[in-house]
């Protein structure tokens with residue numbers, strides 16, 4: 001059967017990458033020995049040169065000691081273009097963006113993703129790739145949600161470990177960002193975030209903690225905003241206390257670009273490397289005038305700052321450089337660029353990340369009786385790679401949805417195209433374009449509307465018409481450019497309509513969701529995204545992605561907007577939604593979402609049974625069986641949530657504590673076994689300022705989404 005071949009053939013992609021061990025491993029003692037030997041030979045000036053940028057994406061080395069410049073590059077889903085006219089070989093592999101990766105719920109694809117990125121960064125001569133971005137998706141409006149992963153800290157933690165190990169096993173460093181609480185772009189360089197200690201610990205930090213303590217990430221980027229009154233990039237509590245002391249981070253902390261505001265604070269509060277661009281810095285074009293430039297030399301010479309504070313920063317930088325063979329690149333594993341395997345990995349991630357949201361009367365997959373389709377909507381025919389801000393990619397190629405459909409069924413199915421809407425901020429429905437689209441829909445067996453958010457298409461002006469983009473948030477959750485009117489007109493002309501939504505997250509569908517039989521969430525699915533989408537539409541691939549965030553019906557239902565503040569009062573933003581982010585809010589407050597966290601359909605069905613829960617000291621094991629009860633092969637993302645029956649402080653209705661994606665042939669049954677370690681039962685009691693384990697009963701909820709619980713158990717801890 002075709003689906004079987006595809007699912008299993010594609011799984012091969014990640015296997016060779018998984019088997020590759022890091023080359024030339026060195027112990028920490030060896031690395032520190034070498035770092036200290038170099039440090040002893042360095043002048044103060046040379047040390048200071050190393051702790052600030054010397055071009056937009058490099059910091060200085062010490063040529064006389066054989067230390068080259070340290071080279072960084074964006075970004076989280078592909079190696080960024082060089083933006084220098086003389087460089088022409090910088091068109092690279094364009095991976096699906098972070099949110100699509102998270103929607104796969106497949107940590108081995110996180111590893112495959114990171115491997116592609118690390119390998120290409122290495123090939124392009126980079127030492128650090130500036131990703132993953134893992135800030136919590138707190139509001140649907142954040143312009144960078146597409147780069148991020150989820151509203152759930154546990155899902156982020158699992159995905160990020162694979163990603164970082166994938167990058168770093170290729171010999172270069174990952175850079176987890178943006179630490180911390182950079183959950184909006186509006187006023188990102190000014191806003192002060194006020195958050196409870198409990199929400200910080202339970203929601204906003206676990207992804208970073210996993211990146212440090214489990215994945216061993218080499219570098220971390222501080223964020224632009226303030227946290228509790230102090231800039232995040234040089235925030236004593238976040239960086240010195242939590243990151244470096246509690247979590248034992250050994251790598252280097254770099255600032256976001258131009259995020260340093262004070263020499264003394266950066267020196268004392270843990271910033272190791274100040275980065276920024278000549279353009280953004282305005283009158284700081286001379287890099288020695290950076291906050292961590294000449295001023296540092298003066299302060300040390302005057303005895304105001306001890307030199308060993310600078311040494312600690314340089315030691316961290318050297319540790320990472322030595323670990324990743326920046327000084328002896330001949331010993332670094334060789335990178336690869338634009339290989340077939342890399343392209344196949346992007347296809348596989350897109351196939352597993354695209355989410356089927358609605359499939360009334362089995363409109364999908366389209367069958368061989370469909371002879372004509374009208375493809376409608378500007379997103380069907382536009383490349384997306386260059387949009388979005390610093391994560392932009394000059395893609396080697398990008399298969400758009402229209403191209404993908406032509407590739408997959410072009411010879412057999414007649415495909416017409418109508419643009420349907422114009423991309424212009426504030427534009428409403430264009431009657432002429434809508435008529436053209438409706439006419440095309442009326443003449444075809446099926447209409448496929450590809451719309452949703454946009455990403456900008458000119459990297460120099462990404463803000464103009466972009467909604468999913470850096471430095472901007474969406475004004476609301478409404479479909480832009482008159483797309484509601486377009487979809488309603490197409491549905492009227494042809495009720496057999498499938499709506500494909502691109503974008504970094506939720507959009508208000510209330511005007512047409514009930515009338516539309518087929519809805520697909522395609523995110524920004526990378527260079528092979530159009531092929532992946534077409535294979536799903538025509539059933540060559542069985543969709544298996546699930547939402548990594550809740551889709552509210554309307555913006556007012558989103559907890560950041562209902563309980564908290566977004567985007568704040570211009571100076572502060574109070575996270576009064578506290579720990580009730582995403583489904584933790586919807587389920588506790590009993591608010592019906594449009595589509596729930598963890599939700600996604602398949603072309604087959606799954607049956608759950610035989611739940612067994614066994615406590616084992618402070619831990620527990622949960623086992624259950626899942627059967628593919630339908631007719632085609634498919635993958636199910638099984639999810640395990642816990643609810644504590646009684647606790648001193650209120651806890652959410654449920655919290656994700658385990659998941660596993662399993663691949664099943666028709667009729668096949670597999671046993672899933674998930675371990676709940678002691679931390680899974682704890683919560684952060686901020687009256688005691690510590691994680692607590694309160695004895696009692698925990699409901700064990702196993703299911704297909706956060707709102708589709710199939711098996712219930714109880715464990716007494």
Ligand code: NOJ
Pocket residue numbers: 074075130177256257390
């Ligand atoms: C600012 C962005 O916030 C960050 O994510 C990026 O890596 C740097 N600029 C460098 O482009």
